[in-house]
Amino acid sequence: MSPKQHRGEVTSDLLLDAALRVFVESGEQGLTVSAVVRTSGVSLGSLYHHFGSLDGLIGALSHRWLDRLLGELTKALRNAGTARAGIAGAVEAYLAFVQEHRGPALLLHSPLADRKGMARGREFRDAQEARVSEVALWIRQGVDSGELAPLPLPLIESLVLGPVVAVARRSLSGIDDVDLDEAARLLPEQIWRSVRA
Amino acid sequence: MSPKQHRGEVTSDLLLDAALRVFVESGEQGLTVSAVVRTSGVSLGSLYHHFGSLDGLIGALSHRWLDRLLGELTKALRNAGTARAGIAGAVEAYLAFVQEHRGPALLLHSPLADRKGMARGREFRDAQEARVSEVALWIRQGVDSGELAPLPLPLIESLVLGPVVAVARRSLSGIDDVDLDEAARLLPEQIWRSVRA
DNA sequence: GCGTCTTCTAGAAAATCACTCCAGAAATTC
DNA sequence: GAATTTCTGGAGTGATTTTCTAGAAGACGC
Numbered sequence: 398m399s400p401k402q403h404r405g406e407v408t409s410d411l412l413l414d415a416a417l418r419v420f421v422e423s424g425e426q427g428l429t430v431s432a433v434v435r436t437s438g439v440s441l442g443s444l445y446h447h448f449g450s451l452d453g454l455i456g457a458l459s460h461r462w463l464d465r466l467l468g469e470l471t472k473a474l475r476n477a478g479t480a481r482a483g484i485a486g487a488v489e490a491y492l493a494f495v496q497e498h499r500g501p502a503l504l505l506h507s508p509l510a511d512r513k514g515m516a517r518g519r520e521f522r523d524a525q526e527a528r529v530s531e532v533a534l535w536i537r538q539g540v541d542s543g544e545l546a547p548l549p550l551p552l553i554e555s556l557v558l559g560p561v562v563a564v565a566r567r568s569l570s571g572i573d574d575v576d577l578d579e580a581a582r583l584l585p586e587q588i589w590r591s592v593r594a
Numbered sequence: 595m596s597p598k599q600h601r602g603e604v605t606s607d608l609l610l611d612a613a614l615r616v617f618v619e620s621g622e623q624g625l626t627v628s629a630v631v632r633t634s635g636v637s638l639g640s641l642y643h644h645f646g647s648l649d650g651l652i653g654a655l656s657h658r659w660l661d662r663l664l665g666e667l668t669k670a671l672r673n674a675g676t677a678r679a680g681i682a683g684a685v686e687a688y689l690a691f692v693q694e695h696r697g698p699a700l701l702l703h704s705p706l707a708d709r710k711g712m713a714r715g716r717e718f719r720d721a722q723e724a725r726v727s728e729v730a731l732w733i734r735q736g737v738d739s740g741e742l743a744p745l746p747l748p749l750i751e752s753l754v755l756g757p758v759v760a761v762a763r764r765s766l767s768g769i770d771d772v773d774l775d776e777a778a779r780l781l782p783e784q785i786w787r788s789v790r791a
Numbered sequence: 792g793c794g795t796c797t798t799c800t801a802g803a804a805a806a807t808c809a810c811t812c813c814a815g816a817a818a819t820t821c
Numbered sequence: 822g823a824a825t826t827t828c829t830g831g832a833g834t835g836a837t838t839t840t841c842t843a844g845a846a847g848a849c850g851c
Contacts, residue, residue, distance in 0.1 A: 408799080408800090425709075429836090429837065429838085430837070430838060430839085431836095431837075431838095439800085440799095440800055440801045440802070441800095441801070441802065441839095442799080442800050442801045442802065442841095443799070443800055443801080445838095445839070445840080446798085446799060446800075447799090450838080450839075451837090451838065451839090507705075507708075508704075508705025508706075508708050508709055509705075511704075511705050546784065548780055548784070549772075549773075549776065549780075551761070551764060551770055551771070551772045552757075552761065552772070552776075552777060552780060552781065552784075554760075555757045555760035555761045555764065555772075556757045556781075556784055556785070556788075558756075558760060559755075559756030559757035559758070559759060559760035559761070560749075560752045560753045560756035560757065560788075561756070562756060562760065563751075563752035563755060563756035563759065564748070564749065564752045564756075567748060567752065573748055574748070575746075575748045575749070575752075576746075579746065579749075580749060583745060583746075583749060584749065584753075587743065587745070587749075587753055587788045587789065588753070588788060590787045590788050591753075591757075591784045591785060591787050591788035592784065605828085605829090626807090626808070626809085627808075627809060627810080628807095628808080628809095636829085637828095637829055637830045637831070638810090638829090638830070638831065639812095639813095639828080639829050639830050639831070640828070640829050640830080642809095642810070642811080643827085643828060643829075644828090647809080647810075648808095648809065648810085649809095
């Protein structure tokens with residue numbers, strides 16, 4: 398790690414951290430270029446040098462945390478001996494992530510991540526693709542082994558993650574009375590019923 | 595219908611229609627005040643007179659279509675004799691709506707509707723509340739009659755709509771190969787398994 | 792140590808938007 | 822037919838993102 402690169406990493410990390418902090422404190426409304434520049438202490442020029450645009454910065458931040466979340470999910474799948482245990486583990490891991498990282502979870506489930514998280518460069522897409530295809534592979538194995546119902550892969554993925562995302566959104570939006578602990582206790586069994594063979 | 599009101603309705607409808615057209619053609623990026631003014635032929639002042647802000651216009655548009663969608667869902671629930679038939683009907687109605695009204699569905703599933711659709715006035719909220727509470731009531735009856743599993747209502751709602759929304763989003767984003775007809779054929783049975791008693 | 796090239800920082804200026812404001816037209820009311 | 826309310830029009834304002842360019846800091850060969 399050369400000094401120059403070290404400096405560069407520090408600067409972009411300063412920006413990413415500041416962006417998350419601003420988002421948590423001020424919401425997506427307050428997440429402006431000037432606010433990030435102010436709280437990070439980094440200059441406007443540096444921001445645009447490293448990320449090209451505000452969307453680029455937000456996209457990189459979203460990607461960083463989406464990668465963590467997908468990492469938790471794939472780890473849960475990998476460590477499970479059965480399809481049933483894998484589904485349950487992934488559901489619990491998702492909800493645990495939302496509880497432990499409320500700020501980042503809020504970002505990932507906010508409109509910002511949808512818009513700016515997409516249309517990323519190659520590196521971003523590829524790292525994600527690796528995760529996603531690992532999930533797809535795990536599902537295919539479950540179907541082939543007869544543990545999961547013989548459905549199209551996207552449908553199985555939607556049946557598993559759809560309810561989890563819905564519950565997470567409700568909890569994060571705050572207007573609903575969803576207890577994530579309760580959801581983590583009840584959802585795995587119900588979701589399993591919808592995808593088991 | 596007096597002449598003035600007639601003119602007023604025409605003007606606001608011109609704006610709503612133009613906004614949807616602009617969104618479908620140019621995406622949420624292109625949905626600007628000037629674009630709406632240009633394509634509608636209505637003046638800037640009129641836009642702000644009728645809707646107060648761009649968010650107000652988008653919110654009204656989202657509300658108009660969300661109301662239609664919820665109407666389809668509640669109609670499906672009302673016309674069903676059993677809980678199982680109701681779930682299946684609602685799922686099919688949702689997916690049919692997405693196929694028949696791709697533009698509006700894209701709007702409803704886009705970040706715009708999330709942000710601007712909220713924080714509306716009393717009239718908007720109330721009309722929606724009526725729909726939502728009708729759904730809640732239907733679910734409660736299913737639980738009480740022993741047809742649905744004794745779960746918290748938000749969880750049941752998430753188990754039913756979560757996968758449907760996930761599939762709809764995939765289809766609308768275009769990057770995925772989800773066949774909505776196939777989904778409408780397969781999902782009802784799988785979702786039913788996750789919520790039946 | 793010394794010039795060169797690339798990378799990075801800095802912030803002023805430009806461009807784009809949503810929104811305000813108010814003058815006046817059109818419709819309504821009495 | 823005058824007064825009042827509602828609606829239309831668009832120039833102007835302020836905020837925000839982005840561009841531009843001048844130059845500082847580091848990498849590298851010599």
